[in-house]
Amino acid sequence: MTRFLIVPQWQGSPSARAMNLIDGADAIAGDLPRSACERIPVPLEAGDELGTGVHRYSALRQVRLALDAAFAPLTERALTIGGDCSVAVAGVGRSAADHGRVAVVWADAHPDLHSPETSTSHAFGGMALRAVLGDGAPELTLPSGTVRPSDVILVGARALDDAEVDYIAAHGIRIIDSEALRDPAALATAVAELGVDAVHVHVDVDVLDPAEMPGVKASEPFGAALADLIAAIKELRAATPLAGASLAGFAPASAASAPDDMGTLLRLIGALA
Numbered sequence: 001m002t003r004f005l006i007v008p009q010w011q012g013s014p015s016a017r018a019m020n021l022i023d024g025a026d027a028i029a030g031d032l033p034r035s036a037c038e039r040i041p042v043p044l045e046a047g048d049e050l051g052t053g054v055h056r057y058s059a060l061r062q063v064r065l066a067l068d069a070a071f072a073p074l075t076e077r078a079l080t081i082g083g084d085c086s087v088a089v090a091g092v093g094r095s096a097a098d099h100g101r102v103a104v105v106w107a108d109a110h111p112d113l114h115s116p117e118t119s120t121s122h123a124f125g126g127m128a129l130r131a132v133l134g135d136g137a138p139e140l141t142l143p144s145g146t147v148r149p150s151d152v153i154l155v156g157a158r159a160l161d162d163a164e165v166d167y168i169a170a171h172g173i174r175i176i177d178s179e180a181l182r183d184p185a186a187l188a189t190a191v192a193e194l195g196v197d198a199v200h201v202h203v204d205v206d207v208l209d210p211a212e213m214p215g216v217k218a219s220e221p222f223g224a225a226l227a228d229l230i231a232a233i234k235e236l237r238a239a240t241p242l243a244g245a246s247l248a249g250f251a252p253a254s255a256a257s258a259p260d261d262m263g264t265l266l267r268l269i270g271a272l273a
Helices: 020-030 057-071 085-099 124-132 162-171 186-192 226-239 255-272
Strands: 002-007 037-039 077-082 102-107 152-155 174-176 198-204 242-248
Touching (some): 057 085, 077 085, 077 255, 085 102, 152 186, 174 186, 198 226
Parallel strands (some): 002 037, 002 077, 198 242
């Protein structure tokens, strides 16, 4: 059984459409079994930076504390549904605590590897994976060593800033691009070669090609095909235990347009859950 943690957090996004992430999370929750869902409270206010270099830090910290509290009593696997990508950090921490050495598969058009020092937007969504690796603002990051950089695999990343390119090169992080993903075994093989105990999969829906997923904050061309991503996740799950998962980035143009993407989203959720 999978527990769905619904986190309509928008404060980690730099987009002018950030608050549409609330509509996206609510729309997804509406199509899931109510008894399997738990909604994590998200403050209405934007929050303050408090000298951390992370915009809206105080609100993000409040959500993180609520997420940690929600994870604490769970015995089943959880799928965290955002909201922006930073809702994934707590879930990765839970996966590592329960399963030991975990790989993190980060399927996203953006690698989210900025730190407060390198980010120009200072939005925490763009720092989420770096926080998983133990580098970032206090109380938002995982302890250093929770996940090794060499145990991260980026899928479909194609909008990289110079600082992220440098970090990827320095830490030997592998990228499986959309073309390579056409081989359904490519991702499973890459994770198996790491020798980890389990894997946590994070999907930002902007990893998909805009033709298949228009409901995102900012589309990036040449994304992954939905069928390829689902086939890759299924092959991965057959080869390596799935510790946990997260899905983020659904920002429909309006609440009324959210159902247009629901078929795609439910297929992704089915693959992850």
